Amino acid sequence: xxxxxxxxxxGLFEGFxxxxxxxxxxxxxxxxxxxxDLREFGAGNYRQIDDYAFGGGGGMVxxxxxxxxxxxxxxxxxGGGFVVYPSPxxxxxxxxxxxxxxxxEHVVIICGHYEGxxxxxxxxxxxxxxxxxDFVLTxxxxxxxxxxxxxxxxxxxxIGKETAVIEDSFYRGMLDHPNFTxxxxxxxxxxxxxxxxxxxxxxxxxxxxxxxxxxxxxxxxLLGRANIRPYLPRGVYAxxxxxxxxxxxxxxxxxxxxxxxxxxxxxxxxxxxxDRFLVTTPLASQRALVKKMAAHWTEGAGGTLNPDRKEAxxxxxVFPSLDKAAEWVAxxxxxxxxxxxxxxxxxxxxxxxxxxxxxxxxEKKPVVFVFGxxxxxxxxxxxxxxxVLQPLSGGPGDYNHLSVRTAAGIVLDRFFGWR
Numbered sequence: 519x520x521x522x523x524x525x526x527x528x529g530l531f532e533g534f535x536x537x538x539x540x541x542x543x544x545x546x547x548x549x550x551x552x553x554x555d556l557r558e559f560g561a562g563n564y565r566q567i568d569d570y571a572f573g574g575g576g577g578m579v580x581x582x583x584x585x586x587x588x589x590x591x592x593x594x595x596x597g598g599g600f601v602v603y604p605s606p607x608x609x610x611x612x613x614x615x616x617x618x619x620x621x622x623e624h625v626v627i628i629c630g631h632y633e634g635x636x637x638x639x640x641x642x643x644x645x646x647x648x649x650x651x652d653f654v655l656t657x658x659x660x661x662x663x664x665x666x667x668x669x670x671x672x673x674x675x676x677i678g679k680e681t682a683v684i685e686d687s688f689y690r691g692m693l694d695h696p697n698f699t700x701x702x703x704x705x706x707x708x709x710x711x712x713x714x715x716x717x718x719x720x721x722x723x724x725x726x727x728x729x730x731x732x733x734x735x736x737x738x739x740l741l742g743r744a745n746i747r748p749y750l751p752r753g754v755y756a757x758x759x760x761x762x763x764x765x766x767x768x769x770x771x772x773x774x775x776x777x778x779x780x781x782x783x784x785x786x787x788x789x790x791x792x793d794r795f796l797v798t799t800p801l802a803s804q805r806a807l808v809k810k811m812a813a814h815w816t817e818g819a820g821g822t823l824n825p826d827r828k829e830a831x832x833x834x835x836v837f838p839s840l841d842k843a844a845e846w847v848a849x850x851x852x853x854x855x856x857x858x859x860x861x862x863x864x865x866x867x868x869x870x871x872x873x874x875x876x877x878x879x880x881e882k883k884p885v886v887f888v889f890g891x892x893x894x895x896x897x898x899x900x901x902x903x904x905x906v907l908q909p910l911s912g913g914p915g916d917y918n919h920l921s922v923r924t925a926a927g928i929v930l931d932r933f934f935g936w937r
Contacts, residue, residue, distance in 0.1 A: 525629040559587040577633035599626040604661030608647030629658030691744030695725040743937030752884035753793040760799040763892035773892035782923040784830035790934040851884040859903035
């Protein structure tokens with residue numbers, strides 16, 4: 519990690535760069551942080567770096583020529599650099615922004631002061647403005663420290679235990695679980711028994727559950743970008759229904775199995791960490807066809823030719839009906855699953871996907887996402903679902919004719935994709 523900080527107050531960074539984890543990381547050479555004194559590039563004998571703002575108001579603005587000289591000095595020695603300006607007008611700092619910055623070879627952070635930087639310099643030289651939140655600080659030094667600290671945690675070796683970074687709040691889109699230390703009882707409050715059990719599986723289960731509950735109660739807005747799969751105690755499944763579905767006239771029918779559906783949805787299930795991919799059709803000949811295709815990719819030459827597809831087809835299991843598939847899941851999970859239906863048609867009582875995401879976390883049941891073939895799932899199937907998602911939508915009109923393969927990928931990504 520290579521960072522240059524341009525500031526009029528370099529002394530503010532002395533303790534920051536010499537103490538704690540940042541100090542150790544700097545001394546070990548894990549991160550490189552250069553502090554550049556803006557006053558070295560000031561104008562005239564008094565090293566002037568600012569002047570009054572046009573239009574009055576009493577504020578001082580950093581001179582664009584001074585900022586340009588400082589930035590040129592950095593580039594002449596280190597080449598380019600992604601220029602960041604901490605500013606109340608910027609994008610809100612988030613874990614995603616931190617990860618994006620940490621991926622850069624060289625980040626230059628320019629600390630504003632007074633009324634900030636001349637807007638002409640900002641428009642020409644700054645790549646990204648970043649805000650700490652809806653409040654104003656006296657300068658950009660504290661935000662610069664926060665940005666550097668957050669970035670440094672992603673550098674291997676800075677944090678002693680890599681799992682600590684992964685479990686941190688926001689790294690996976692969820693808040694962190696509660697933490698405790700000795701003594702086991704303090705002021706009448708005991709440490710949860712699970713943490714004292716020595717059972718790693720039980721401890722992990724407790725931590726995931728607490729992180730889930732804390733996020734739901736304190737920051738439910740985070741769920742839109744969280745992968746909730748690691749926080750679910752039960753299995754997650756997808757089922758592709760071939761009957762009863764609708765034909766193009768809206769009448770009840772049975773659709774034919776296609777290899778493309780099986781392959782693509784199977785790969786989506788494997789990618790997003792589902793337990794199994796279930797396929798239902800009442801036709802014995804079609805079930806035999808599904809098994810034959812699966813055998814080709816798992817036991818035959820196809821598996822040798824394409825191991826990734828072998829993994830996808832290895833998740834597949836076929837049933838004569840949705841009821842039979844749900845019974846199998848219930849027996850496997852020892853609990854009746856929540857069936858989540860999908861449809862491209864507007865349906866009374868359907869739910870926004872975020873509401874269903876919250877419900878899945880709260881109820882902690884096994885989940886089966888139900889996808890349909892043909893021209894959509896028949897109401898007989900949707901009536902069996904505990905929740906039905908609102909149709910996928912986007913664009914300027916009401917055109918909504920996605921293939922089931924595309925729809926399945928989008929839905930699974932909303933629930934189980936990393937953001």
